[in-house]
Amino acid sequence: MTPVLRVENLGKSFTVHELGKTIRACHGVSMTIMPGEFVGITGRSGSGKSTVLKMIYRTYVPDEGRVLYDSARFGTIDLCETDERSILYLRKREIGYVSQFLNLIPRTTARSTIEEAALDMGRSAPEAREEAEALLSHFELPPELWDSFAATFSGGEKLRLNIARAMVKHPRLLLLDEPTASLDDYSKGKVRDLIERLKGEGTTMLGIFHDLEFMQGLCDREYAMSAGNFTKRADVLAGAAS
Amino acid sequence: MTGSERLESPGPAGGAPMLRVEKLSVRYGQGCPRCLSGDPGSLERNYCPECGAVWALSDVSFEVYPGEVLGIVGESGSGKSTVMNCLYFNLEPTGGRARIGAYDGGSADVFGLSLQEKRHIRNSLLGIVYQNPTNGLKMGFSSIANVAEKLIAAGNRNVGRMEARARDLLGRVSIPSARMKDAPANFSGGMQQRVQIAKALSSNPPVLLLDEVTTGLDLSVQAKVLDLIKGLQRELGISMVLVSHDLGVVRMLADRTVVLLDGRVIETGLTDQILEDPQRPYTQELVHSML
Numbered sequence: 001m002t003p004v005l006r007v008e009n010l011g012k013s014f015t016v017h018e019l020g021k022t023i024r025a026c027h028g029v030s031m032t033i034m035p036g037e038f039v040g041i042t043g044r045s046g047s048g049k050s051t052v053l054k055m056i057y058r059t060y061v062p063d064e065g066r067v068l069y070d071s072a073r074f075g076t077i078d079l080c081e082t083d084e085r086s087i088l089y090l091r092k093r094e095i096g097y098v099s100q101f102l103n104l105i106p107r108t109t110a111r112s113t114i115e116e117a118a119l120d121m122g123r124s125a126p127e128a129r130e131e132a133e134a135l136l137s138h139f140e141l142p143p144e145l146w147d148s149f150a151a152t153f154s155g156g157e158k159l160r161l162n163i164a165r166a167m168v169k170h171p172r173l174l175l176l177d178e179p180t181a182s183l184d185d186y187s188k189g190k191v192r193d194l195i196e197r198l199k200g201e202g203t204t205m206l207g208i209f210h211d212l213e214f215m216q217g218l219c220d221r222e223y224a225m226s227a228g229n230f231t232k233r234a235d236v237l238a239g240a241a242s
Numbered sequence: 243m244t245g246s247e248r249l250e251s252p253g254p255a256g257g258a259p260m261l262r263v264e265k266l267s268v269r270y271g272q273g274c275p276r277c278l279s280g281d282p283g284s285l286e287r288n289y290c291p292e293c294g295a296v297w298a299l300s301d302v303s304f305e306v307y308p309g310e311v312l313g314i315v316g317e318s319g320s321g322k323s324t325v326m327n328c329l330y331f332n333l334e335p336t337g338g339r340a341r342i343g344a345y346d347g348g349s350a351d352v353f354g355l356s357l358q359e360k361r362h363i364r365n366s367l368l369g370i371v372y373q374n375p376t377n378g379l380k381m382g383f384s385s386i387a388n389v390a391e392k393l394i395a396a397g398n399r400n401v402g403r404m405e406a407r408a409r410d411l412l413g414r415v416s417i418p419s420a421r422m423k424d425a426p427a428n429f430s431g432g433m434q435q436r437v438q439i440a441k442a443l444s445s446n447p448p449v450l451l452l453d454e455v456t457t458g459l460d461l462s463v464q465a466k467v468l469d470l471i472k473g474l475q476r477e478l479g480i481s482m483v484l485v486s487h488d489l490g491v492v493r494m495l496a497d498r499t500v501v502l503l504d505g506r507v508i509e510t511g512l513t514d515q516i517l518e519d520p521q522r523p524y525t526q527e528l529v530h531s532m533l
């Protein structure tokens with residue numbers, strides 16, 4: 001079987017010109033993820049977890065290494081090398097990303113936030129509407145909020161909306177950066193339901209989690225990160241895969 | 243320029259760009275051997291200390307794909323509006339070329355065409371929203387007449403149909419029907435901007451040039467204008483060049499972004515990459531100052 005994702009020797013330093021400083025965020029990061037797997041990354045704050053995810057999504061430009069992704073449309077391509085237009089296509093159609101910090105589209109209602117993601121996938125307007133409403137209900141966002149700007153929502157509501165937007169795409173690869181941070185247990189349960197559903201549909205997922213308890217029983221494997229590198233290999237599993 | 247060259251894309255996604263701009267330069271003043279050498283080090287910012295020429299643009303290149311929004315950011319005076327004015331043929335560039343996918347399969351340099359051909363391209367393939375509404379509208383004519391002006395230029399003659407179309411477009415940008423016969427001179431800045439958008443869209447152009455469309459509008463009007471633009475991009479697949487000081491607007495609408503400094507492109511990339519991992523010192527400074 002072809003891995004969905006093969007990260008090889010990824011490294012990244014940030015140069016902050018103002019301060020004349022260079023920060024080494026990660027180096028020598030390698031991992032392989034097979035279709036349908038749910039792989040977790042854990043580690044202390046600042047260890048480089050988000051940086052790895054953002055390099056895969058090409059928000060950050062890696063200094064070295066390769067990210068080989070098996071695309072449904074293009075076959076295996078190096079996400080670090082391929083042109084921006086192909087990345088834009090993959091973001092629309094194949095690779096979803098839930099950011100650690102809320103990145104809701106400003107000046108957009110909850111409903112259209114999700115509908116737009118579905119429309120990007122090529123769904124018809126009625127389908128997009130139906131799926132958006134199904135997800136808004138699943139996450140129990142009060143209907144009176146559906147047509148309000150998400151900017152005014154509570155932190156938890158925004159977070160749920162953020163996740164719903166990524167999930168409506170049923171992406172081939174879903175990158176999750178602390179999707180449950182600051183959610184109450186009830187909402188976490190809702191996120192877990194959807195993750196399980198996506199897993200059932202064969203979505204491959206790579207997620208960063210603070211909440212180890214949440215990961216247990218969901219993740220197939222775990223990479224532990226420390227000071228910009230994986231310290232614990234994924235096959236040394238934290239007793240999750242049942 | 244060769245006539246046989248075609249537009250194409252390098253990556254696996256394929257497809258040809260709708261707009262390709264190559265080495266666009268605009269110079270005010272005579273120029274001298276020093277600045278004509280093209281060496282970036284010969285200028286102080288965009289100014290030649292030897293002859294006093296201003297190089298508003300130097301070797302600016304970029305492309306925009308069908309349905310794509312390209313953001314242009316940069317400080318005041320960096321050349322953003324100059325790019326727009328060249329593309330709309332308001333300003334003759336000193337050098338460089340541009341090709342439009344919807345014209346002649348993208349094989350012609352549109353800057354080299356006759357005035358008549360340029361007028362045809364402007365009227366039927368391009369729409370523009372100017373930073374300053376007085377550049378885009380006849381302030382003393384009715385809003386309907388302003389929209390109709392572009393329809394007439396694009397070859398429409400049926401008055402009844404033109405009025406209906408103008409009303410429809412003005413409605414889409416939320417100009418109340420009761421005010422459609424009013425002159426933009428009596429409108430707020432936000433309403434004037436929306437009349438410009440209605441006018442720009444009237445010929446269903448494949449390329450739309452937007453220079454600070456939301457600047458000076460209050461938030462709820464901005465939201466409407468932005469919604470409208472997003473809808474146009476998705477439903478009609480219009481390619482857009484979007485100049486904005488508001489990085490929130492750029493983040494929301496632009497797929498890729500070009501950073502201009504002193505008339506040169508200093509960085510280009512995916513919009514989120516430009517905003518979150520800017521490479522050049524200047525881009526870092528710009529992004530930090532605008533966040």
Ligand SMILES: Nc1ncnc2c1ncn2[C@@H]1O[C@H](COP(=O)(O)OP(=O)(O)OP(=O)(O)O)[C@@H](O)[C@H]1O
Pocket residue numbers: 014016023024025043044045046047048049050051052100518519
């Ligand atoms: N855009 C950036 N510019 C400069 N430095 C950055 C940037 N992003 C990350 N860094 C630095 O890289 C290092 C790793 O950051 P990263 O965000 O990957 O950590 P993390 O493991 O996700 O931490 P947390 O658990 O707190 O989210 C940190 O020192 C951080 O300051």
Ligand SMILES: Nc1ncnc2c1ncn2[C@@H]1O[C@H](COP(=O)(O)OP(=O)(O)OP(=O)(O)O)[C@@H](O)[C@H]1O
Pocket residue numbers: 270288296297298316317318319320321322323324325373
């Ligand atoms: N007639 C002229 N003679 C000399 N210089 C000129 C002339 N017209 C414009 N310029 C210069 O060209 C440069 C580019 O101006 P432009 O209007 O494109 O900037 P901009 O990026 O749109 O700025 P803003 O954000 O303020 O709208 C400026 O430095 C301007 O001073």
Ligand SMILES: [Mg+2]
Pocket residue numbers: 049050051100177
């Ligand atoms: Mg993080």
Ligand SMILES: [Mg+2]
Pocket residue numbers: 322323324373453
């Ligand atoms: Mg300007």
Ligand SMILES: [Zn+2]
Pocket residue numbers: 273274275276277278290291292293294295
């Ligand atoms: Zn000179």
